[in-house]
Amino acid sequence: MSATPPDISRPATEQLDTLIERIGAVPLAEILRDLLEHSARALKVERVGYWSMESGGRAIRRELQFLLSEQRFDDELLHLEASSFPFYFKALHQGSNLVVSDDTMADPRLAEFQETYFRPLGISSMLDAPVHRHGRLFGVVCHEHVGEMRHWTATEVDFARYVAQWVALAVEIDGRQRAEIALRESEARYRMVMEHTPTPTVVLDLENNGRFLEANESAVRFYGVSRERLLSGGPADFSPEYQPDGRLSTESAREKIAAALDGEEPVFDWMHRGGDGRDIPCSVHLARMPGRKNPRIIAAVTDKTEQLRTEETMRRALENERELSELRSRFTAIVSHEFRTPLGVIMSAVELLRNYHDKLPVEHRVDLFEDIHAATRRMGDLMEQVLVLGGADAGKLAFTPELLDLEGLCAKLVDESLSATLHKCPIEHDFAPTLEGAIASESLLRHILSNLLSNAAKYSAEGSPVSFRVSRENREAVFTVSDRGIGIPSEDQSRLFEAFHRASNVADLPGSGLGLLITKRCVELHGGSIGFLSEAGEGTTFTVRLPVFG
Incomplete structure (x- = not known):
């Protein structure tokens, strides 16, 4: 349970302003007494003392302390060495030098004082405000609260800073000649404080x-x-x-x-x-x-440049976390579906073969083995896509350009695609006669073109033709794959190259949502570009441009 903080009223601040008008006209000791007593009464703090730095910041000495409950000052000198209180001195010399502690007994910065000083005196909370001179720390105004723990409010912290600034001014003026101080106007005092603050x-x-x-x-x-x-x-x-x-x-x-x-x-x-x-x-x-x-x-x-930069970094981190969470959900859904379905096919086929092998016609057994093979291949393809994408994200997807027969490779990919899709859709191809001298990565080209040809057949009706054309424009090879299939709804087109995202009209057609992302990564490794035109129900055309000619 924290103690109720006092109300730092404007009269308290105005009274402080009136009090500091005496700086330069009375001895420093009297000014320090007034400032410490006023701070103790305004903040309702039992012990308020002023400590000055010594030995280049390696020691501090208590000059004066006001005890609120006893209404008296304690001018007994206390001396603390950094070697004996390393945690506290480290806190003093870090950041803004402000040490704010709501719970002194749990604050690691104050561990050296807890049993020997805080517990015997009942000090539960502490607020140390730095006193600067010429931009360097040379003293501390220490507020030690006795009783229930209290939470220091921003207003109380600002008030403590304000008192510390006037202590700095008092110490500075004390070292100057009285005649010079008497001639200065009140704003000079503000100027002194202003110069000492960072x-x-x-x-x-x-x-x-x-x-x-x-x-x-x-x-x-x-x-x-x-x-x-x-x-x-x-x-x-x-x-x-x-x-x-x-x-x-x-x-x-x-x-x-x-x-x-x-x-x-x-x-x-x-x-x-x-x-x-x-x-x-x-x-x-x-x-x-x-x-x-x-x-x-x-x-x-x-x-506020650094603060805003930090806020922006945190905002982006939160966005990335949300995107990662969504990606995990899509990954779980896709992988679960893409594995559960073929596993079900395999288990059903194995059960039939195990229980009825001798009773099944040879043709039926062959069909069951084909089902097992197709289901296994479907799972293998998914794992291959996941591994390829993982390699791309880790920068391990090899880009090894070499001189290749581009026309021959495209023709081979057409045959492989027809075989893989069981000739579901005929492929009408047209290869320009000017494709000699291409330098590219064959493995990446296979990923690009196989994915596009496979998708064209997958999302088209059986027998619907697929068009595959390769031409040359200056240094670029232009690959165009067109189909007359289900097309891509407009609301899905902006997310087409996201991992595990599938268009809303694919129904039960198998797929992982990784093929086009892998295609895009392979295109980017070539320094090329990929684009598409599509309309739901009207088909899709993908165009890939790769700078493969010298």
Whole structure:
């Protein structure tokens, strides 16, 4: 059961803004006390302390801690070495350096503290916000919650970050001369924080046509232009004319800036255009800078390119998973049918031969043996197709081009097709006399043409002629196979070359849905193309073009 999170109200943030106005006017220790106490009260956290980095990040030292229930500060110095707490220091130096833990006793990053520190003090949740200086980690504001575990909300995390930024500013200002700090205006403090954050951040001066007044180094790198070029323009100069939602960039920007001037802090998606002309999807957070009469807006920009790329990768992975699931279902259905039917034929024939062999006429026994042979061949053909397709997918389908007698091979394939289909359909063939010198892979050509001729006969009525023509156009051999069979319905044509997909009008005609996919793969290995024209009930014409002539 998690503890109920507190409400980080606007007065708490405004009170913090008022408190930080004292930075530079009072000693650092007093500012740290105010910030830690305010954070503890706003977040309702029992222990809030500030730790500074030492030894190049290999150690941290606790400077001060506020205890909420006792209403007092503990200034006892504690010192932690990375060698003794490797998991925690690794977490500090990775990613955004933010360590958010809802359950400290189960968090592997905090394993070194669990029995010696958390359990005795009853610390159940922890939120460590990094303090950056010149873009490097140099301290941590540690929030240690006592009691029931609590889930840190995004608002609480942002508030903790906000406090840590002001701690960074206080430490920075403490090292400067008091006279210089007294002369700076309130926006200089924002500028200091802005420079210390890795987030690209700019300040807009609305009295100067909304141009950029300040920009940190991250912003200069993000926009991909020089600082001088960046500060000579404004948002309109670094955005496309229209945003992805179709709105003009200038109109949309004015609307968001107006909302920020009214005290809101709009966060929205935006398309920026970098110095190289590349559009960059990002998220923008606007806020009005307090402390001045003239309106100025601070904008933090987050590049979303990697996030969107990751989302797209996940979307494609999900689509691939759905396609794979559908493919498995089709595979199971096709293979089950294509094996069950011939197995049934074989079992029935074997039973008759075993029980009635001597009583059956010789002609009947011959027919039964022919049935067994045909059924076995049907299963063998299916396995051969699966193995060929598997080889193609694994890149193991051999493409071994050689000089061959193209006309002789086509004639042989016609005879083989007639024999395999028991002369169901006559094949009218016409081979051009200019087919000499073809260089191709005979094994792949056999797959291509055998599948097309077999399908033409399979899906045509008995006796319906099949046309097979081979011609030459420059470097290409053009193979055309036409039939007058059942044709392909228009709704199936877009999926004709998918694995295990069969047209909706094939009825009980045998087939695996792999032949045309294998044909297409073999055509692609030749660097050729395959297309078709078909209409349900009117027949089909396949055309294959292969660059086999030099």
